[in-house]
Amino acid sequence: MPDDECPSDYPYGLTITTDVEAEVEYLKHMPACTNGAATAMWLRNDTDAVWKLQSRSGSSGQVTRLDETLRQASFMDAVGSSLPLLMPKGNVSVNVPPEDVNWSVSLDYTLGWAAHDLAVERVASAGETAAVAALGRRSPAGAAVAACALAGVEGAKTVSHLEEADSREVMIEVLGSSVAGLKCRTEAQRVRTFNADGTPAVLSDELSHLGANTELIEKVHTRMDFAQRAFKALTLGLKFWHRG
Incomplete structure (x- = not known):
């Protein structure tokens, strides 16, 4: 990543290389930068997958999510806010050297x-206000959104x-019929x-007949296909190089 595109606290761009040709397609969507002493790094996820961060050496580096959106925060609150996850379109900082950071797709x-x-x-079919309230856990829909997120993981x-x-x-099985x-x-x-025609429905009924909503289920498939x-x-036998 070019230095001039890096955040001010991590002003030096990192070139991420790999000896595995098949990995290049996926790594180009993960721009990274480091600080002057190369003791920490910043990483952005430009993919639709959730990535899990790990330390190669086993050190307990701290992962801090930056500029978190309401939607990202809602998901993390549901599944565990302390988890070292890098959300789609999200940014994190990690307080360990770049060569000690590894990440992998979490299906x-x-x-x-x-x-x-x-x-x-x-939920947003009832209006943007309803969606915002749900994401902020200020309505019964918020409990449903959180429970469905956790159901997907489990x-x-x-x-x-x-x-x-x-x-x-x-x-279809996880949300529609599974324990x-x-x-x-x-x-x-x-x-x-x-x-779509304006007639009212209930979310539980929609989940029980999820397979009938082709458009919605295809969005899931597109996201999961990449992951x-x-x-x-x-x-992920990664190598990091500063561009300068």
Whole structure:
């Protein structure tokens, strides 16, 4: 990443290289910068996948999410705000040297993020005010959104070889009928939504018949397809170089 595009606290761009050709497609969407002493780094996620950060040496580096949106904060509050996750379109700082930072696609949390967004989108059918209230946990819909996000994460963990699964079928089962999605469906019984023609609906009914909403379920598939391909391709034997 060019130095002049880096944030002021991390003014030196890092070139991320790899010996694995298949990884290049995914790494180009993860711009990174470091500070003058190269003791910490800044990282941005320009993908639709959720990434989990790790320390190569096992040191307990602190991950700080920066400029967090209301939607990102809502998801993190639901699944665990202390988790070292890098959200789609999110930025983080990590207080360990760049060469000690590793990251990998988290299919569990990517499915959870997709479930969260799916619920938010349906709540938003009642208006932007309803969506904002839900994201801020100021309405019954907020409890449903949080429960559905967690259901996505927990449900994903029950799927063997999730990287090979049809994400549409997984989401339909997780939110529509699985044990993991029970609280999501229960909370969703109190949430009024609206169909495209303006007729009222209930979110729990929509979740039970999720497969019928082709447009919504295809959005899940598009997001998960990238994450699944990245999960299979990445070994992340990364090398960091300053551009200067």
